[in-house]
Amino acid sequence: MKKTNDLILQTVTKVISFIIILFSIHLFFAGHYTPGGGFIGGLMTAAALVLLLLAYDIKTLDKILPFDYKLMTAAGLLIAVLTAAGSLLFNVPFFTHAYDYFDLPLLGETSLHTAVLFDIGVYMVVIGITMTIIQTIGESE
Amino acid sequence: MINLPLLPILIPLLAGVILMFFPKRIKAQRTISIISTVATIAASAVLIAEIRQNGIQTLNLGSWPAPFGIPLVSDMLSALLVLTTGIVTLAVIWYSIYYLEDEYERYFYYIAVQFLMVGLNGAFTTGDIFNMFVFFEVFLISSYLLIVLGGKKAQLRESVKYVLINVISSALFVAAVAFLYGVVGTLNMADVSVKIAELNDPGIITVIAIFFLLVFGLKGAIFPLYFWLPGSYHAPPIPVLALFGALLTKVGVYAIMRTYTLFFYHDTGYTHMILGVLALLTIVIGSIGALAYKDVKMIIIYNIIIAVGVILYGVAVMTPDGLEGAVFYLLHDMIIKTALFLLIGIMMAIAGSSHLKSMGGMIKEYPWIGWTYFVAALSLAGIPPLSGFIGKLLIVRGGFDAGEMIGPLIILGSSLIVLYSAMKIFTNGFWGTPKEYTGAKAHLASRLWIPAAVLMVIAIAYGVGAEAVRPFITQAVEPLINPAIYIEAVLKE
């Protein structure tokens, strides 16, 4: 195959992918009271990874981020299920979440919510699943 | 313990997630699967005891009160189905340990079985119609994995059709939920029932009822929609086929049973007549198929279709006897079909083929398997005092009570055909002159027989001990006859 010129894409990707990942993390934390959350954040992070994948190739991505995405999916599911199942210990219905307001340094008064833990699970599952799908389709070519 | 109705969903879910961390370690996979399934059975047994004492158990997930949140509603019917699902799955996992090649087990087999159980138990337990769709998808996606696992040519070819049919029916399910939500503005099944009663607009409700019949009929394989079933179920190996045949079509049947007794009971003249006619046609088509084939898998597969018709006829007549018979027969059929599939799996393992031509005279070498099969066949046809008898008796009586003649007669006639088709396997497979058998797994026969025999013992106990089981079935039918019980338990007015 003729070698294609992807210099522009590669250079832009180096900058853009970090911006996308930063924004996805912002979306993730914005989640509870404003639009955003684990699912959308995860999807956006996965989009950044897919951009890297397009600009470079699977091997390079493996070298930068040596994750097993199937394990990541499993870990995310486990976190999500265990967070939800935590309510079993307090004998309240499954999925019941707890929250409270804390005075944190720098951030001031912040509401901390157990739903964030659940969302971290969702975030990981979404990245894991999306990357597994992309890799499965990509590898067989 | 207010989370009790959730445990049969949560235990296999946790087990499935944990199994995902080490898919290649077969021993650990087997052990954890069995532990989780036994735990699920134990949890559902406790749940049944609880329901027997205190009535319907509900759980509002996330502490959002009904009708705003998603409730889990365990009445006796769903709890009994959850228990039976657990028993069937345990037997199949036990059987798979010996039957399947190691290579097969390494590719997420046990994980898919656990997630299948999550989806089934969830669909049986949930009290929210959209949540039911989600649980349907959970077990469907697991079933896609199970049907394609192995990657043989026939499997790939058939799984394309299976996936296509189910994707279409899922899209229709979403559309049906859309219509329902547009009309009543709620998804909580008890609340939907209340709103439909207030609405007093039978026309639109009938349209939605037929829509739901299409969706669940595709899953449950009723008459015009059964066409995908024989081909797709023929492709995967026996343990997967046993799971599919015993459980997947039954979810469709359960969903029809639930929606047609809870939502669409106002204008039964139209909807239930259609359901009844389709059920009878299903029986006829299934009988023709069961007579026509000389392939053991195909004969039993067509028997699934007959059973679906028989159960749905019991639902369609909507008399207490008919419904009670339907529930009784539903549970019986789940157990006996699994046992039959496991038994013909042994026959195929011995003969190395699924065609009756390659079998004969097995009773000489494997008398135990032969006689177990004989009892299973009699039970399938409904010979007293075995478990198929009581269910069919009640359904037929329900049909006569409703003033119908043709329906009960077709069911009685189908029993003869079921008996003939099952005995065809017995006479051709076990009698006659023994043949040279080349099956690679023949030496496993006695080990494979144990789970099938355990299931048969349960089935016989279920039939002989019908007197003891009857109160549970009666309690299961109460909310079907009188939806107010269900509604009150969920909305707690």
Added chain:
Amino acid sequence: MEFLMCIIVGILFASAVYLILSKSLLRIIIGTGLLSHGAHLLLLTMSGLKTGAAPVLSDNVTSYTDPLPQALVLTAIVISFGVTAFFLVLAYRTYQELGTDNMEEMRGTESHD
């Protein structure tokens, strides 16, 4: 607006049926995609395209859009996304194994032969 949406849903369903009835596996998969999109749009339309504030908790807003259909559609989209991905991989494997993507040539089972 609802009227327009209903027509679009109809067009989506019609093209989906046309594609699903064709012989090429890839077209069939695109058809299932259109079918689920039609169903999702129907779900949004049937529950009413109300105007109002975003269904997010904030002060001085009294009229909210019904958040439930959006949650339902999101769930359904995610599911159909996963299933479509699976279906595509399955179709690719089938094409590799059987050497065809023509449904006409994928008829029958062994017992019918």
